[in-house]
Amino acid sequence: MSSPISVIREPLVQGHKTYHQITEDLISPTERTPGKAWIIGFILSVSVLAFGIFCILWTIWHGIGTWNLNRTVGWGWDITNFVWWIGIGHAGTLISAILLLFRQKWRTGVNRAAEAMTIFAVMCAGLFPLIHMGRIWMAMFIFPYPNTRGPLWPNFNSPLLWDVFAISTYFTVSLLFWYTGLVPDFATVRDRASGFRKKIYNFLSFGWTGSAKHWQRWEALCLVLAGIATPLVLSVHTIVSFDFATSVIPGWHTTIFPPYFVAGAIFSGFAMVLTLMIITRKVLHLENYITIGHIESMNKVIVVTGTIVGVAYLTELFIAWYSGYVYEQFAFFNRAFGPYWWSYFGMMFCNVVSPQIFWSRKMRRNVTVTFWISILIxxxxxxERFVIIATTLARDYLPSSWSLYSPSWVEIGIFIGTMGLFFTLYLIFCRVAPVVAVAEVKSILKTAGDQYTGPNAIYHGHEHGHGGGVGGHIDDHGSHVETGHETKVHSTVSNDGSKSKGYNIPDYGGLQDDLTKIEGIGPKTERALNGVGIKSFAALSEMDIDVIQNILDEAQGNFAGNDPISWADQARLAAEGRWSELQALQDKLIGGKYE
Amino acid sequence: MAGKQITYGLYNDETDMMAAVKHANSKHLEIMDVFSPFPVHGLDPLLGLSESRLHIAGFVYGLLGTLTAFLGMTWIFTKDWPIVFGGKPYWSVPAFIPITFELTVLFAAVGMTFTFYILCGLGPGVTNKVLDDRITDDKFCIAFDETEVGRGEAESFFNSTGATEVHSKVL
Incomplete structure (x- = not known):
């Protein structure tokens, strides 16, 4: 453990997890029968997807005329949706690649799901240029291959072709990166499974064994893939912005587009990651792995990129005025005060104003606020994409050809259908693969687990716990926790020298918890317990009820009214940071006693 | 690896396992392999594993991608089918850069990933016997080949270094 353990940084793994508990918590969602929420979500997604497929087939059968595009507005919802989905994909690569290079450990909690999101979003995005072609069966013409037409090659000077290369490369690299990260975790699933399930995961895990040399190569591969995915992700949205910037349409023909699009992509991607992760952590009970700290980190990215996007909007306005070019000036006047003014102000409010709330730490750490802001974004x-595309095209150079555009039911259906595709794939992913990278979370446990760092730490400095922490193993029924702590129960004198009267008090160093959080323990009782060396939830959770009763009997003062029957149970939940469960237990208790 | 008799010990913690590896080195016991649920940093030099050269392979693949894209487009637009686009020269280098970059990344990523799986002998349909199902969960395993280190010697080593379990298995 060469990296120093920070005392300032927030723990990234809560609940004093052991390696085995991490496996248990993260793999078990793939082993259970799906819950009601999943089934309802899945049926809904698949139905929406089915309608989307119907609309796509309708388009292919009847042609692009079923859309409301016209001579002036040649790009409508199709390209708007394409850019929107591609942008959403960017956060996954940013989290998995750029944060890996920057050694940001919080990526481990969210990278797996974010990368999956990237892949699914790129699939949704790629659909739009294909069906936008009208004659989808000609799609292979975009690829350079020796054909019977000459051979006739595509135009390598066209940004639209660069897009083909950028997006197919982006999809391929993301898929390889994601899958390679999944292989060790699939092996973990395999080694817990039996029968047919084991066969499937044996196939998916590629025969992974966990050999030292394999891990070494795996890390080398992931690092280089991260290194090349970083410029790749920047290039992809740069090239998407070239689709617009290299044209001579006022409002599109600007040099600010590449950085502005990349920042916007990261911004929208993080919003989608937050939307998904807030739901996922709630449904799969992953609060210990995707912590408030993770959400706060992502909200910081949101406020930075949102503000960059805001600056870009204002720069565009300034340059339009400063250029003295009337067509450019009109394009921006038209965006704000033309027939589509509502989309412009909607964009300004959602993207620039709403994320400013995250300058407040309290708001950054508020899950409900974060969720709704992420939806707004x-x-x-x-x-934003609709403003750039449709409002610009609707008022072109020639007032006689000005037109308006609103989507037909087919276009709306296809857009909703891609949402169905996205959520269908994501829900299947949640069932098949661990949504949090198991091996990677284990590898940061000793530097970022809350038993090693932060206010609830038990182990300090160079002292490392055995088996990855306190708590031992949850047995098969998950109802009872053994104390895996024999090796540590040796000290009868706690660090500050306070004597215990022959009691066998587990030593948790200088750890000091607020024991009055346990129902039935008041300040006086806390002092009595502290007096014999019980200062932490962890220590209290390992005490026998009889011993606690003995301590109370021998302590000075009247503790006759105290019944410690539930204290160890409560302390265990508190030590593991399972506050909501503790709350539920305390609701049932009367004065610390079971009913 | 067919028919190798392996003696292996399981440790509960990577620090114990690392200490044991150091101990084995000092006693000149030839470790066959170490298995762990996640990459343990600092282990490679102890096992005498040289640094992976995958990144060199990645560079070569990337260069191949650069050349394929750039020379390919050059040949197509100057020799095979020259077309004037917007009055620009046939050999319009700046316009070739995006695709050249994308193919560099694509070749490097695909090439390296395939090289990785081939070198490690991993891939779809590959089944490797595992010593213990808990190695991918929370156990750290040191394995000795019985022809190199006798079973008795291995067992006493494991017992003295705090292994929680010692087993023998044919791989």
């Missing part, structure tokens, strides 16, 4: 970033 998702909407706002869709508006």
């Amino acid at each position: 998702n909407i706002g970033m869709w508006f």
